[in-house]
Amino acid sequence: MNPSAGNSATGIRFRKARVVYPNGTVGMKDLDLEIKPGEFVVIVGSSGAGKSTLLRAINGLNPISDGTIEVGGRSVPQKESAELRRLRARIGMIFQDFRLVKRLTVMSNVLVGRLAHVPGWRAMLNLWPAHDKEIAFRALERVGIADKAWIKAGQLSGGQQQRVGIARALAQEPSIILADEPVASLDPVTSRQVMDDLVRINRELGITTLVNLHFLDLAQEYGQRIVGLRNGELVYDGTPDTVTEADFQRIYGRAVTEDDLKLSGESHG
Amino acid sequence: MAEAAVSVRPEKPPRNWWLWGTALAFLVLMTWWSARGIGFSINELVCNIGGGRRLLQESWPPDFSFLPRLFAPFLETVQIAIIGTVVGAILAIPISVLAARNLTLGMFVWFVDRNFMNILRTLPDLFWAMLFATAVGFGPIAGALALTVFTIAVVSKLYSESLEAIDMGLTEAIRAAGGSWWQMVQYGALPQSLSQYVSYVLYGFELNIRASMILGLVGAGGIGMILETQRSNFEYERVTMIILVVLVAVLVIEQVSAVIRRRLT
Numbered sequence: 001m002n003p004s005a006g007n008s009a010t011g012i013r014f015r016k017a018r019v020v021y022p023n024g025t026v027g028m029k030d031l032d033l034e035i036k037p038g039e040f041v042v043i044v045g046s047s048g049a050g051k052s053t054l055l056r057a058i059n060g061l062n063p064i065s066d067g068t069i070e071v072g073g074r075s076v077p078q079k080e081s082a083e084l085r086r087l088r089a090r091i092g093m094i095f096q097d098f099r100l101v102k103r104l105t106v107m108s109n110v111l112v113g114r115l116a117h118v119p120g121w122r123a124m125l126n127l128w129p130a131h132d133k134e135i136a137f138r139a140l141e142r143v144g145i146a147d148k149a150w151i152k153a154g155q156l157s158g159g160q161q162q163r164v165g166i167a168r169a170l171a172q173e174p175s176i177i178l179a180d181e182p183v184a185s186l187d188p189v190t191s192r193q194v195m196d197d198l199v200r201i202n203r204e205l206g207i208t209t210l211v212n213l214h215f216l217d218l219a220q221e222y223g224q225r226i227v228g229l230r231n232g233e234l235v236y237d238g239t240p241d242t243v244t245e246a247d248f249q250r251i252y253g254r255a256v257t258e259d260d261l262k263l264s265g266e267s268h269g
Numbered sequence: 270m271a272e273a274a275v276s277v278r279p280e281k282p283p284r285n286w287w288l289w290g291t292a293l294a295f296l297v298l299m300t301w302w303s304a305r306g307i308g309f310s311i312n313e314l315v316c317n318i319g320g321g322r323r324l325l326q327e328s329w330p331p332d333f334s335f336l337p338r339l340f341a342p343f344l345e346t347v348q349i350a351i352i353g354t355v356v357g358a359i360l361a362i363p364i365s366v367l368a369a370r371n372l373t374l375g376m377f378v379w380f381v382d383r384n385f386m387n388i389l390r391t392l393p394d395l396f397w398a399m400l401f402a403t404a405v406g407f408g409p410i411a412g413a414l415a416l417t418v419f420t421i422a423v424v425s426k427l428y429s430e431s432l433e434a435i436d437m438g439l440t441e442a443i444r445a446a447g448g449s450w451w452q453m454v455q456y457g458a459l460p461q462s463l464s465q466y467v468s469y470v471l472y473g474f475e476l477n478i479r480a481s482m483i484l485g486l487v488g489a490g491g492i493g494m495i496l497e498t499q500r501s502n503f504e505y506e507r508v509t510m511i512i513l514v515v516l517v518a519v520l521v522i523e524q525v526s527a528v529i530r531r532r533l534t
């Protein structure tokens with residue numbers, strides 16, 4: 001009954017890591033960053049700052065053209081390979097648009113998280129071992145939607161769909177979770193519930209968690225540590241309560257406005 | 270407020286009459302040229318209409334007493350079509366996947382597979398029937414093999430295009446979870462496009478029932494073979510009966526597949 005058995009939280013280290021897209025756009029500029037095992041880090045920045053690029057470099061979805069990225073002390077393979085797949089198997093990813101197969105059941109979607117953990121022929125024939133189904137069920141229980149296991153994913157609300165996304169990541173028994181703007185398509189109340197889930201999972205299971213957020217207020221509320229990006233460069237790295245107006249200016253390239261404080265205002269009301 | 274008032278509405282750009290005119294003229298010319306080429310003339314058509322009428326009169330009414338003797342060959346036709354559709358539809362999956370630019374395994378594989386697909390499609394079903402009839406002998410096996418190839422050609426062309434239009438976010442989510450190439454296809458790409466696939470396969474089945482009439486011409490079994498014998502014996506009332514049976518079968522299949530398709534979406 002210990003879902004975290006077998007995974008020890010893993011650290012991540014960027015050394016002068018650089019991402020250049022095929023069209024020449026530099027998505028990440030010589031980034032130096034170290035994330036300790038079990039940390040909950042929120043990455044903020046305006047659109048195009050390079051938040052997604054950073055996350056996707058960790059699981060090799062975006063190859064780096066210079067520097068290194070190490071996960072758990074081993075550098076991330078830069079070519080599609082069995083080694084890269086083994087690394088990805090232990091890194092759960094959560095997306096803004098959920099990325100579920102809508103016409104399949106919640107259970108089928110969560111079992112995708114087990115794909116890399118079962119023998120190939122079993123996955124091919126859709127014959128899931130009882131052990132893996134159990135893991136999937138526990139993942140659903142952890143986000144409180146086990147009762148929806150046999151419902152089609154497309155019939156759930158946005159917040160529920162994102163929980164399925166989280167459960168899919170948890171089913172991987174990951175040592176790292178990467179969440180790319182997980183609440184950007186949700187309303188403020190649901191956003192908080194999903195953020196609460198992520199924080200709770202981080203505390204309970206000690207999974208190193210990186211969350212991209214567009215807005216600073218939510219980041220300040222949830223992050224133990226905030227990393228600010230702008231144009232692919234690190235412009236802030238510190239605790240949530242030490243962000244000054246000057247830091248805000250550096251991250252977003254403009255001054256703080258009333259709008260930026262709206263979300264946090266609601267939460268206190 | 271004042272700023273909004275002076276907003277300039279862009280004028281609708283003029284239609285390109287030249288382009289439309291040229292295209293229309295080109296179409297008319299092409300049609301005229303083609304009609305000339307095949308010797309089509311309204312005069313002849315009217316003069317020969319008598320011959321056509323005689324044929325129609327001889328073909329009516331359909332010979333219903335012939336119906337019981339159609340049962341076995343019709344069943345064979347359906348069986349040929351089922352085998353051709355099922356085997357062809359399964360083989361069409363990997364061929365479609367490798368022909369879809371977003372899923373294929375490298376440009377070389379894509380190029381080879383695309384061309385293979387094009388060759389299958391270019392050669393007519395009659396050619397395949399004759400080829401297999403020479404290879405495995407005249408009869409239903411040759412027909413089933415020909416329809417297998419025919420189904421691959423039809424389904425893979427349509428399906429590879431549907432696959433190119435899928436949402437790649439989902440397939441990326443599977444890669445991000447450590448899934449292999451085939452898992453990405455099986456769990457990400459295929460479920461998204463299942464309803465299109467099923468409707469193409471049903472369409473292939475319809476075409477196969479129709480094609481089996483023609484395949485009989487080269488002795489590839491089924492109802493087409495009876496059609497050919499009766500036609501060469503000038504038994505036109507029986508020919509009508511056969512055509513009627515196939516017509517009803519095609520209409521029924523069309524209705525059934527429409528229902529299935531509607532339930533899928």
Ligand SMILES: Nc1ncnc2c1ncn2[C@@H]1O[C@H](COP(=O)(O)OP(=O)(O)OP(=O)(O)O)[C@@H](O)[C@H]1O
Nearest residue numbers: 021023025026027046047048049050051052053054
């Ligand atoms: N596939 C790609 N090809 C070319 N350029 C890209 C690609 N993906 C991202 N970029 C560019 O890299 C930069 C960083 O993009 P990234 O998606 O990481 O930003 P982001 O902070 O996640 O933004 P958003 O908040 O809009 O998601 C941007 O300038 C973007 O245009």
Ligand SMILES: [Mg+2]
Nearest residue numbers: 051052053180
């Ligand atoms: Mg992004």
